[in-house]
Amino acid sequence: MKKIVTILGARPQFVKAAVLSRVILKYKAIKEVIVHTGQHYDANMSDIFFEEMNIPKPTYNLAINGLNHGAMTGQMLQKIEEVLLIEKPDVVVVYGDTNSTLAGALAAKKLDIKVVHIEAGLRSFNMKMPEEINRILTDRISDLLICPTDTAVENLTKEGFLTMPSKVVKSGDIMKDAVAFYSETSSEKSDIISTLNLQHNKFVLATIHRQENTDDIENLKAIFEALAHINKDKRVIVPLHPRTKSILEKQHLNFAVEIIDPIGYFDMLELLQHCNLVVTDSGGLQKEAFFNKKHCIVAREETEWVELVSNGFAKIAGAHKNTIISAYNEFQQTVTNFEMNLFGEHVGEKIYKEIIEIV
Known part of the structure; x- marks a missing residue:
């Protein structure tokens, strides 16, 4: 069975990853191994959090937190590489723009493992933001760039990604699936x-x-x-x-x-x-x-x-x-119609189908 390793570090990433994890469990065609870097640890990241949200518990918890950017990213790169050498996945999946995102992508790429970046193409154009640096570098070394919006696709197009050996896909925003699912309960x-x-x-x-x-x-x-x-x-x-x-x-x-x-x-x-x-x-x-x-x-x-x-x-x-x-x-004083579909539908299913094609 093909295997993916998902790298997560912040609670919002766990919520987003829960959407894709449910789809993976539904089809049972690939195995997912979850790595929690520990970047944002708090009491709500306990076993109860995973049980309440039906999120698969991480196989690895690296417990790396409370450090400056360089030390944190460096330790994550080292520890994630160790995990990847053990697990030997076909694909590594990263989300968003945290230090965990960049470290996961770097570790995978240096081991010649395909990288999927979910929430690719987002830009604030503010290079003082650590998140902007993380997302730009992660995009550049990813094989499959999953974009939430047309603007994200346009950003990558302007940066020349359509001429690079990578695939750019607009899927919609995976957070929309999460909000719809968890709002019910x-x-x-x-x-x-x-x-x-x-x-x-x-x-x-x-x-x-x-x-x-x-x-x-x-x-x-x-x-x-x-x-x-x-x-x-x-x-x-x-x-x-x-x-x-x-x-x-x-x-x-x-x-x-x-x-x-x-x-x-x-x-x-x-x-x-x-x-x-x-x-x-x-x-x-x-x-x-x-x-x-x-x-x-x-x-x-x-x-x-x-x-x-x-x-x-x-x-x-x-x-x-x-x-x-x-x-x-x-x-x-404003009445607004919020029915506009800016972020897609059934996003988790779309992302899963794209990943299956490159596994």
């Missing part, structure tokens, strides 16, 4: 709406985690000042990473918003389904807002998901207090 597995006593459409969900915002105190202040202003109109719920919370505390910054601990995937789905809109610097959450028919204010200067902005589902506001508030006020 999120209300059974989460009580966050009742616990926080939230009313439907009466609160705003905000997440801030990117280095450009958390490490720049002026940016952080401007964003939270905007959120505090919005909180006067609607409750603002902010699931906040401990590191960002620590920065606020060290700077003696206290804002009138409701900061809560990081939450699990089902809690996040429930908040997305019930909120009024989303303010975020996360790429994934921009799409999840759209999948849940919610407007999104992007607290960055650019986005990889340009279709959301060009079609009026999202607005780029950066870390600018007045721009964020203005976008919020405008969206309160």
